[in-house]
Amino acid sequence: MTRITIVTDAWYPQINGVVRSIENTNRELARMGVEVSMITPQGFSSIPCPTYPEIRLSVATYASVAREIEAFGPCSVHIATEGPLGLLARRWCLKNNMPFSTSYHTRFPEYVAARFPIPIRWLRAFVRWFHNAGNGCMVATASLERELARLGLRNLCRWSRGIDQALFRPMPQEAEPFGLPRPIFMTVSRLAIEKNISAFLSLDLPGSKVVVGDGPERANLERQFPDVHFTGMKTGEDLARAYAQADVFVFPSLTDTFGNTILEALASGVPVAAYPVTGPIDIIGDRSGAGALNEDLQAACLAALSCSREDARRLAECYSWQAATRQFLENVMSICHAGKLHHLSQDPR
Structure with a gap:
C-alpha cells in the first residue's frame, strides 16, 4: 500500500483553501487505497500568530516531528506549508534522503510583508530556499507556474482543485x-x-x-x-x-x-x-x-x-476532486521514484 505523510501548518479549526484542499484530497486518496498520515498543529502545543490570533503556530521540536514521520514509515512526504512544521519536516527529509514534495498555496512573501516590516526580496529568497530543496513543488494553475518560474522556483508541477458538485448546486432563489x-x-x-x-x-x-x-x-x-x-x-x-x-x-x-x-x-x-x-x-x-x-x-x-x-x-462541472487527487498522487509517485533514483546514483557503493 502507498503511504504518504502530509505535513501542514494550516488545519482545523481554520477553514481556508489549504485545509479544504487537503481534506478533500485525503478523502479521495482513501478511496484510491492510499494510506495517509497527517502532521498538523493539533498534535502540538501552539501559540497565536501575531496580528492573526486565529492562526496557531506550532511549538514543536525536530525530534517530535521526526518520531511521527518515522513511526508511519511513508514512501514520500508532502509539505503543504512553509510554517514551523513544514520547516521541521523539510529538515528531516533532507537529513534522511526522503523524497518530498511541497505545494504553493499562499503568496507567502506578500502575506508576511502585509503584516511585518520584512523586505519582500528576503521573503522571496526564503520561498526559493524552501521549495527548491524538494523534488517537486505543486501549483494549482498555469499562470502561477509561470510566475513562480520567473522567481526562480524549479521542479514545478500541476495540482488543480475540485468542487463538491452535489453540495454546491443551483437552488430556487428567494425574492429577497x-x-x-x-x-x-x-x-x-x-x-x-x-x-x-x-x-x-x-x-x-x-x-x-x-x-x-x-x-x-x-x-x-x-x-x-x-x-x-x-x-x-x-x-x-x-x-x-x-x-x-x-x-x-x-x-x-x-x-x-x-x-x-x-x-x-x-x-x-x-x-x-x-x-x-x-x-x-x-x-x-x-x-x-x-x-x-x-x-x-x-x-x-x-x-x-x-x-x-x-x-x-x-x-x-469541469473540476472534480477525483481528477485533482489523481494529479496529486501521480506527482507524489513520480517525485518518489525520481528521488530514489537520485539517491541510488549518489550511493558510493
Whole structure:
C-alpha cells in the first residue's frame, strides 16, 4: 500500500483553501487505497500568530516531528506549508534522503510583508530556499507556474482543485434573500487584510452586498461599511444555500493562488466578478461566459450580472476532486521514484 505523510501548518479549526484542499484530497486518496498520515498543529502545543490570533503556530521540536514521520514509515512526504512544521519536516527529509514534495498555496512573501516590516526580496529568497530543496513543488494553475518560474522556483508541477458538485448546486432563489433587495453581490472569504475585501465593499453597486465569513478584519469592516450584511461563517448546507442566493459572486483578492470559493460559486450557478489575476484568469478566462474579469472591479460586477448561470454551473462541472487527487498522487509517485533514483546514483557503493 502507498503511504504518504502530509505535513501542514494550516488545519482545523481554520477553514481556508489549504485545509479544504487537503481534506478533500485525503478523502479521495482513501478511496484510491492510499494510506495517509497527517502532521498538523493539533498534535502540538501552539501559540497565536501575531496580528492573526486565529492562526496557531506550532511549538514543536525536530525530534517530535521526526518520531511521527518515522513511526508511519511513508514512501514520500508532502509539505503543504512553509510554517514551523513544514520547516521541521523539510529538515528531516533532507537529513534522511526522503523524497518530498511541497505545494504553493499562499503568496507567502506578500502575506508576511502585509503584516511585518520584512523586505519582500528576503521573503522571496526564503520561498526559493524552501521549495527548491524538494523534488517537486505543486501549483494549482498555469499562470502561477509561470510566475513562480520567473522567481526562480524549479521542479514545478500541476495540482488543480475540485468542487463538491452535489453540495454546491443551483437552488430556487428567494425574492429577497437575507431580507435584502436584489441584485445580491456576495463574497465568501476569510476576513483578513490580504483578501482585499474593502475593494469590493467600497464599490457603488445596485442592490445589496453580502459577506459570508469571519476573521480579524470583520469588526473593522463592519464599522467601515454599516450598510453591508455580514452573515458570519457558514459551512456545509448553510453555506451552499447562501451561495445559491447570490446574483454575482465577487472575488476581490489579488493575492490568492487559486480561489476555491470561485468554484463553489460557479457550482452554485453564480457568475463571478474578479480582477484578471492568477486564479480567476485561469478558471474564468475570457470566453467561458461564466463571469467577468476587469481591472475595474465595479465594471466586472456589473458585467457579471448579464452572465449565464447555466454557463457558470457548466464550467464548475469541469473540476472534480477525483481528477485533482489523481494529479496529486501521480506527482507524489513520480517525485518518489525520481528521488530514489537520485539517491541510488549518489550511493558510493
